[in-house]
Amino acid sequence: MRPEKTNRGDFLxxxxxxxxxxxxxxxxxxxSKPEDEAVQERGEHRWGMVIDLDRCTGCQACVVACSxxxxxxxxxxxxxxxxxxxxxxxxxxxxxxxxxxxxxxxIPMPCQQCEDPPCTRVCPTSATFMNPxxxxxxxxxxxxxxxxxxxxxxxxxxxxxxxxxxxxKDVEKPFNPDISVRYKGVVEKCLFCHHRLQRAKDKxxxxxxPVKENDYIPACAASCPAQAIVFGDINNPESEVSKxxxxxxxxxxxxxxxxxPKITYLREG
Amino acid sequence: xTPGQLSTLVRPKPELPYSPQFQSGIWWExxxxxxxVESRILSPLVKKPNANFWIAVVILGAIxxxxxxxxxxxxxxxxxxxxxxxPVFWGIYLVNFVFFIGISHAxxxxxxxxxxxxxxxxxxxxxxxxxxxxxSLPFGAGSVIVDLGRPDRLLNVILYPHFTSPILWDVICISxxxxxxxxxxxxxxxxDIALCRDKLSVAAGPIRKFLYxxxxxxxAGSEDQWKTxxxxxxxxxxxLFVLVISVHTNVSFVFGLTTKPGWHTAVIGPYFVVxxxxxxxxxxxxxxxxxxxxxxxxxYLTESHFNSIAKFLLGLCCFWFYFTMVExxxxxYGRETAHMAVFNAKFFGEYAWLFWTMFACCFLIPLPVxxxxxxxTIPNLTWLCVVINIGMWLERYTIIVPSGTRPYLTWGIGxxxxxxxEWSITAAWLSGFCLLFIVFTRLFPILxxxxxxxxxxxxxxxxx
Numbered sequence: 032m033r034p035e036k037t038n039r040g041d042f043l044x045x046x047x048x049x050x051x052x053x054x055x056x057x058x059x060x061x062x063s064k065p066e067d068e069a070v071q072e073r074g075e076h077r078w079g080m081v082i083d084l085d086r087c088t089g090c091q092a093c094v095v096a097c098s099x100x101x102x103x104x105x106x107x108x109x110x111x112x113x114x115x116x117x118x119x120x121x122x123x124x125x126x127x128x129x130x131x132x133x134x135x136x137x138i139p140m141p142c143q144q145c146e147d148p149p150c151t152r153v154c155p156t157s158a159t160f161m162n163p164x165x166x167x168x169x170x171x172x173x174x175x176x177x178x179x180x181x182x183x184x185x186x187x188x189x190x191x192x193x194x195x196x197x198x199x200k201d202v203e204k205p206f207n208p209d210i211s212v213r214y215k216g217v218v219e220k221c222l223f224c225h226h227r228l229q230r231a232k233d234k235x236x237x238x239x240x241p242v243k244e245n246d247y248i249p250a251c252a253a254s255c256p257a258q259a260i261v262f263g264d265i266n267n268p269e270s271e272v273s274k275x276x277x278x279x280x281x282x283x284x285x286x287x288x289x290x291x292p293k294i295t296y297l298r299e300g
Numbered sequence: 301x302t303p304g305q306l307s308t309l310v311r312p313k314p315e316l317p318y319s320p321q322f323q324s325g326i327w328w329e330x331x332x333x334x335x336x337v338e339s340r341i342l343s344p345l346v347k348k349p350n351a352n353f354w355i356a357v358v359i360l361g362a363i364x365x366x367x368x369x370x371x372x373x374x375x376x377x378x379x380x381x382x383x384x385x386x387p388v389f390w391g392i393y394l395v396n397f398v399f400f401i402g403i404s405h406a407x408x409x410x411x412x413x414x415x416x417x418x419x420x421x422x423x424x425x426x427x428x429x430x431x432x433x434x435x436s437l438p439f440g441a442g443s444v445i446v447d448l449g450r451p452d453r454l455l456n457v458i459l460y461p462h463f464t465s466p467i468l469w470d471v472i473c474i475s476x477x478x479x480x481x482x483x484x485x486x487x488x489x490x491x492d493i494a495l496c497r498d499k500l501s502v503a504a505g506p507i508r509k510f511l512y513x514x515x516x517x518x519x520a521g522s523e524d525q526w527k528t529x530x531x532x533x534x535x536x537x538x539x540l541f542v543l544v545i546s547v548h549t550n551v552s553f554v555f556g557l558t559t560k561p562g563w564h565t566a567v568i569g570p571y572f573v574v575x576x577x578x579x580x581x582x583x584x585x586x587x588x589x590x591x592x593x594x595x596x597x598x599x600y601l602t603e604s605h606f607n608s609i610a611k612f613l614l615g616l617c618c619f620w621f622y623f624t625m626v627e628x629x630x631x632x633y634g635r636e637t638a639h640m641a642v643f644n645a646k647f648f649g650e651y652a653w654l655f656w657t658m659f660a661c662c663f664l665i666p667l668p669v670x671x672x673x674x675x676x677t678i679p680n681l682t683w684l685c686v687v688i689n690i691g692m693w694l695e696r697y698t699i700i701v702p703s704g705t706r707p708y709l710t711w712g713i714g715x716x717x718x719x720x721x722e723w724s725i726t727a728a729w730l731s732g733f734c735l736l737f738i739v740f741t742r743l744f745p746i747l748x749x750x751x752x753x754x755x756x757x758x759x760x761x762x763x764x
Contacts, residue, residue, distance in 0.1 A: 057463070114385040114711075123709055140709075149559060155467035156456040175456050176379075176449015178389040179467055182704075183558040187387050187711045191449065194380035215378035216449030285708055288559055 076242065077165045078223055079265035079293040080252065081275040082139055085300050086259035089137035094120050096254035097141070100224060102212050104196030117190040119221035120251050136299060139260070141251060142167060142188045142221035143284055143292035150180035150189060159189075159218070165293060166223050174217040181218055185288050189220045223262075224249035244270055265293060337600070337756065338499065341747045344595045346500060349742060356738060360731040367728015370721045371446055379449055381721045388704035388716035393447035395696045396726055398572070399579070400440030400733070401474065401551050402692065406580020407433025408481055408544050411488070412537035421608035423755040424601050427492075427748040428591065429584045430485040435736040436583075437478045439729040444470075446725055466553040473547045480543060484536050486515075487529060492745045494519035508743065548573045555699070562642035562703035565630070571623040578616040578662075579692035585609055586685040587737065589678060591746050600752055606678050613688075614670035621663045641706040650715075651702045654694055661691025 097103070097120040106116035120141040127134045148167050151159050158174040161167050169189075181189045195215040206212065209226035213219050224247075231246035244264040252262040263272035272295075275281070280298040283291070374381040384391050407429040414422035445451050457471050497512040519525060552572035555563040585606065592601040631643050646655040669675045669684050705714040718726075740746070 110380075113380070114387070115380060121711070123711070152464050153466060153558065154462055155465040155471070156453075156460045157462040158456075158460075173453070173456055173460060174450065175453045177444075177447070177467060178449070179465070179554070179558075181386075181389045182560060185559050185708045187707050187709060190386070191389065192378065193384070194378035218449075288708075 075164060075266070076244070076264045077266040077293070078228075079144070079165075079263065079272050079276070079295070080141070080223075080249075081261045081272050081281075081295045081297060083259045083261070083275070083297040084136060084138060085280075085297060086257045087137065087139060087255075088257050088259075089122060090256065091122060092254045092256055093139055093251035093260060094118055094122060096250040097221070100207055100250035101210055101222075102206050104192075105198055105202060110193075113193075115193045117192070117196075117219065119188075119190070119219070121188075138284075138296065139251070140186065140188060140284070141294065142223075143186050143290065143294045144221075144223060146291035146293060147289065149183040149185065149288075149290060153179045153183045155179070159220075164228075166225055166228075167220070168222055168225065169218060169220050171211065171213055171217045171219065176216040176218065178218065185285050185290065189218055191218050192216060337753055338495065338749060340597065340599065341745050341749050341752070342496065342499060344741060345496065345743065345745065353738070353742070357735065360735040360738075363731040364728045364735060367725045367731070370724035370728070374446070374721050374725075375451070381719060383717045383719040383722060385716065387707045387711050387714065388701060390447070390700055390704060391716055392697065392718045392722050392726055393443050394700050395693065396729060397440055397443035397447070398551055398576075398696045398700075399693050400436045400443060400729065401548065402572075402576035402696075403580045403583040403689075404433045404436040404440060404477075404481070405544050405548060405573075405576040406582075406584045407431070407436075408477075408484070408540045409577050409580065410584060411484070412540040412544070415533065416537045416541065420755060421605050423751045424597075424605055424747050425584055425588060425609065426488065426751060428587050428746055429580075430481065430488065431737060431740055431746070432580070432583055432587060433481045434478075434485050435733050435740070437474070437481065439733050441474055441478070442729060466550065466557050469550045470554060473543070473550045477543050477547045480536065480540060484533070484540060487533055487536070488748060488751075489744060490516060490519050490529070491521065491750045492748065494521065495749060496745070511743075544577075545573055548576045551576075555703075560703050561636070561638040561706060561708065562631075562646075562699070565627060567623060567627050567630070568699075571627060574616060574619045574623055575692060575695060578613070578620050579689055581609065581613050581616060582685040582688040582692075585613065585681055586689070589682050589685075591741060592678075595741075595746075597747065600747055603678065606681060607676060610670055610676050610681055613666070617663060617666045617670060617688075621667075624659075624663075638706070638708050642702050645702045645706055646698055649702075651698055655698045658691050658694035658698055661687045662695060 098118055101119060103117050103119065104110075110116050120139060123138040123140045125136045125138055127136070144165065144167055146165065148159075148161060151157075151161055151167060154160075155177065156173050156175055158170045159167065159180050160170075176191065178191050181187070181191055192213055192215045196213060207226075209230070227247045227249060228242075232242050235242045235246060244267060248262045252260040261271055261275055263270040265272055265276065267273060275297065276295040278297055280300065281295050282298060283295060286292075382391060382393075410422055410429040411426040415426070445454060448454065457468060461468050493512050494516040497509075497516045500508075500512070549569040549572065552568040556565060556568035558564060588601055589606075592598060628643065628647075631639050645651050665687055666684055669680055701716055705716065
């Protein structure tokens, strides 16, 4: 028996409904309010950082603290020669020449934790995303290793595991148990020491109070001997970061790209 | 010629006993009078392939297997087996991706757009063009899969889709394109498979006989069937035309929608589309010249056919130059520091030799050869199409790699040399594509017989 023929009108109606819902859906996806605004309305914490380049001595204590804290691969000459060493926080050397006067500055560069991150937008699997507190995260177990986010990041602050990370025997023992060890083929990045935030939250919950601003700072800020790195809640106008960020020396890296980083630099005086 | 008349050419499956006929060195099994067009075009399917064919198959197959071994090596060691690094995160795998998707476009373009506009000279080219589409797409998609750090997680793109990602758009577009072009290719093939079923059931072995019988879907060439076929192919032609534009624009979006200097330009969409069609048409011409020579089809692939398609290629060449000029002039006048760094690397820096070779291959050499009638000969087209394809591969290379070496902030080593693994896989994909194509020419008619015959029945139109 032949199935009943579909009425043309019905078919067109269904098609119209399907198309308009598709358009409505994509409109929602594209035109939805930026996540940061929604969060700011909720009045939660928004973690940010100020790096005072006038105080920074370029000692790289933050680089070491970051890589130990986050179980980053050590890397050998082989990786170094191919530019495959992973350091979530790096020192960007910058040379400025004015006539005969040459000035070398060293800029500590963690992930800029953009408010409008180019990396999360392009990820095909949502492996990289922004959490409600503004931290741009990475789900290693979902990442397919396409390196699109790495290409989209104008700061080149995301890292790909080109091979299986290796450590000398003795270094493997004191791994930080709070943070997973990555494996080959996935992208990783600075997470503002998110595991420390988790700890602080657990502690606050045990004590029956909300998380306070000073409950946690990332490893780089903790290790800086010159106290050039200040970490805190940029949602709170009274916090030290907010005050420093309104300094006349304050600037954002590649501000013209509109990524709205949550890392603020204070220019050398 | 109406579909009704055509149907007499394709006989229903003959009943026994047959009366085999001896013509052009082969025994043909047929009840109907042998058609010279059919016997000529079908002859490669029944002639025993010579030694050269087997040598080609063995060499291409060996290269392909070698590439698979190289891929296995890469999976074992991770992408450190490649020459990729920070900040050149994408290399020749992505170049191959754009290249293969690019040549796939000519197929659909020639057969769909030229079928819509009923251009006469398309007739002998359509089948080969569609075959190129269908055979190059898997290698285009394969190039991206090879590039993944975790190819085993490929399905995550579908399981956890993120709709703002151009890669997801690409996955949707390219898979649609693959399915649709395969269908389109197959539909136009059905009448010819039925012809093989009817005419070659003795000459072809039992396996191929079974293949033809199954794949022809009981095509009997009735007026009804022709009407349906024409209706579907006409509808699909329009759909595919839209798809061709969207697919390659999406491929360009993967680059153009990031803020990377050198990639972030609005012209990259149409630039990629034109480049794709340019290299694709060159590939089709190359394939047709090879087929014409191997199978002695000079009568059906005439000088005038090649003359027409060469003029089409000339148009594409000029369009390509136009987009290149617009692109670089905009960057040059804008004078943005980061963009100029990429511009200088291409024009005067370490990529200058590649860039200018590319420019010569894509424009300076093809322009006079295609524009001057005296030079527009088949031997010239043969080497020219190779040159154009090399140029277009280099074009993608000079788009993707120099931008990688010049990020906004100066990190890393800023250079890139593809490793043996990358070259092996590139060679493998190219051989795999050629292998599929030459095997196809031995199994199915490489010229669309019914379309060629339609053209011969109306010689008045031939001149266009």
